[in-house]
Amino acid sequence: MRPAGPPWWGRLRRVSALVWTAVGSLAAWLWLLLGQGFFWRTDVRLPPRRDPDVWPSVCVVVPARDEATVLPESLPSLLAQEYPGRAEVFLVDDGSSDGTGELARALGRRHGGLPLTVASPGEPPAGWTGKLWAVRHGMGLARARDPEYLLLTDADIAHRPDSLRQLVASAVTGEYDLVSQMARLRVESVWERLVVPAFVYFFAQLYPFRWIARKGSRTAAAAGGCVLLRTAAAERARIPDAVRHAVIDDVAVARAVKGSGGHIWLGLADRVDSVRPYPRLHDLWRMVSRSAYAQLRHSPLLLAGTVAGLAVVYLVPPVALVAGLAAGSGTAAVAGGLAWLTMTATYVPMLRHYRQPLWLAPLLPVTALLYLLMTVDSAVQHRRGRGAAWKGRTYARPDAAPERP
Known part of the structure; x- marks a missing residue:
């Protein structure tokens, strides 16, 4: 039987995976911060306007x-x-x-x-x-x-x-x-x-x-x-x-x-x-889950990619910070902490827009986890034929809906 190798090798591999995941999450956040149309800014309001000479009907x-x-x-x-x-x-x-x-x-x-x-x-x-x-x-x-x-x-x-x-x-x-x-x-x-x-x-x-x-x-x-x-x-x-x-x-x-x-x-x-x-989580859950899988075009592949993306972008930073500190990996802890800090900073303008307390910003990973679960539930409900249900009606997938003559 081939020897498993020294104990430090297994720890090194685990730490390396943690470091790479944390660094990948930080890289994703730096790209989102600068390369995704400055989505986090809340100053996109009605563009400059002047009254027309004749108001249209x-x-x-x-x-x-x-x-x-x-x-x-x-x-x-x-x-x-x-x-x-x-x-x-x-x-x-x-x-x-x-x-x-x-x-x-x-x-x-x-x-x-x-x-x-x-x-x-x-x-x-x-x-x-x-x-x-x-x-x-x-x-x-x-x-x-x-x-x-x-x-x-x-x-x-x-x-x-x-x-x-x-x-x-x-x-x-x-x-x-x-x-x-x-x-x-x-x-x-x-x-x-x-x-x-x-x-x-x-x-x-x-x-x-x-x-x-x-x-x-x-x-x-x-x-x-x-x-x-x-x-x-x-x-x-x-x-x-x-x-x-x-x-x-x-x-x-x-x-x-x-x-x-x-x-x-x-x-x-x-x-x-x-x-x-x-007022209740159930009400918000139903609002999101009824259309989340439709947003993914009812694709299991897109669902898997979305779940993985949400996990890497929103869940990894706090996990990497805590796990890095526990494992003695300063690199993982720093990368996770910086990613979490960037995430928190980008969420602050939206909380200000809604006049909400800023202490909610670090809780964004918790909210992202809820959205991840809502998205998975949406896919499950669609598979059961109850996905796009709203006020007593359930709608079929577009490719299953008959064409109107």
Whole structure:
């Protein structure tokens, strides 16, 4: 039998693996810090704008399914928009069972403001998600008004009175075909504070806002809660028909518009807020897991790569610091500590944007572990046929959805 070698050799191999992993994580963070579009900065807000000589007409389309709890906060804010041009609101009741449509009509009568039309398209046909079917119906109603722009906004999004005016002015000034704002999400419960800012941080890391606005860049994304879309660009990109089965519809819309030659922009919002609460971890878990595997195109290979990437980038730094100190490896401890410090520093601007305590920044590895588990759970639920389940509907994978004749 071949001798196993001196004891120090086994320890050296273990330490070397730890060192290389820690150094690899630090290298990844240095690249993310400098080479990923400065994703961690939170100064990407509505671009410079000036009031147009003639304000274009706008139709606001609001798909709504079982939104009676949030509608009293969101719908009046749309009806109260101080917009100098012609604008009206179309709320499309997507088969609600909680009286959403009736409540919307009552709110319209009570608050007045912009003209409001409430309609219902019925159940979506095969191959369509309910939200996009409702959007299609709303856009069809709006077409009779011949608007130059469409504002696609969710029923849980509240807009400050000048929100529409600023969106349109930015689109006209910058000649954008799509202007989208990442609404400020609610952060009141303990779990919201831990998970929500990280959700926006991870999104910006995946889709750096500065890259999205570049003409010729392949990066495209939007935030579905607030999307101002030029009607001509929507027709050119065949929105929403071209993305009718998309679970992550906002990114799909942005890709279709940019792919058809459109100029798009995405940034953080100051005056657009989500009013939907996610008080429990279960609520946030369901929000993320329903679409995480769809984001990975239902690919086991991409899932494995994502899990490995999250582990190396977010979990290795604290583990390397502790293990390096325990094993007496100063190199591993220093590399892990520097990687953790870089991670923490890049998260601070997002916490400031959400007005959260900065002591949450070093806890980002804990949040990343939660997202890793949510992503794996998303894949498991998709395999069981319950992946893209939302408000009583479950959607098939796009390649399994029948084509609409």
